[in-house]
Amino acid sequence: MRQKVFIYLIVAVLLPAVAVEAQSYEDVRCKCVCPNPSVVNGTQSNRKLYIGNVPPNKCNCDTVILPRVGDDIKGKEQEFCPRCECKYESRNTTIIKVVVIIVIWIISLLVIYMLFLICLDPLLNKRVKGNYQEHTNEEDETSTSAGGVSSHAMGVRGNVLNRVGHQQDKWKRQVQEQRRNIYDRHAMLN
Structure with missing residues (x-):
């Protein structure tokens, strides 16, 4: 189930990048914001956006808008x-394309890293449960590893x-002890 979700997630991230690459955009444009043509006939209306690809000296109402709404x-x-x-x-x-591609790659790398950690987690839990030894005191652990080398320390x-x-x-264990101290005894660990 998880694999299907991750595959859909990757497809959802990469598909828009392919669609953007397939389209053609202009680097320059003339953008005119005007009222609807009905405003000159006495009715109130919203504004309308007109975009045209013209040279900078021809970015005006006569060149961009009038050819489109001249009859109205x-x-x-x-x-x-x-x-x-x-x-x-x-x-x-x-x-813009380079930045989008970099962002997509970063997200892809993070998804791959997340998948790696999800796959690694069962291995860690299986191995740790097999070698788990409960420690009751932190001083015992440091004295054991400092004085003599235990079999657990060698495995680690x-x-x-x-x-x-x-x-x-x-x-x-530290988090569990902190919870126990705070919620049961209402004391903080140093």
Whole structure:
């Protein structure tokens, strides 16, 4: 079940990147925000966005908007055009694509790392439960490893999974003791 979810997640992340790459975008545009043409006929309306690919010197109402709405406002162009705001914009889509690809790769690496940790967790728990020895006192553990080398300490040094599991168990015991001290005895550990 988990594998299907992760596969769908990866497809959902990578599919938009492929779709963006397949489309063609212009790096420059003339963006004009104007009221609907019905405003010159006396009715109130919302504003409308018109976008055209024209040179910077032709980014105005006459070049971008009038060819599209000329029939609707015939004879009232001088009343309609001053209500429009036209701006020439340029952007670098190559940088945008590179940033999107980097973000997708980072997310993909994090998903792969998460899958690795999910696969590693059963191995850690299986090995740690087999070699688990409960310690009642932290001083006993340090004196055993300092004075003589126990078989458990040798196993911990020899195997990375055992070392990680041992540290994980030690941390869990500390958290459990802190909970016990705080909730049962209402005291903090030093």
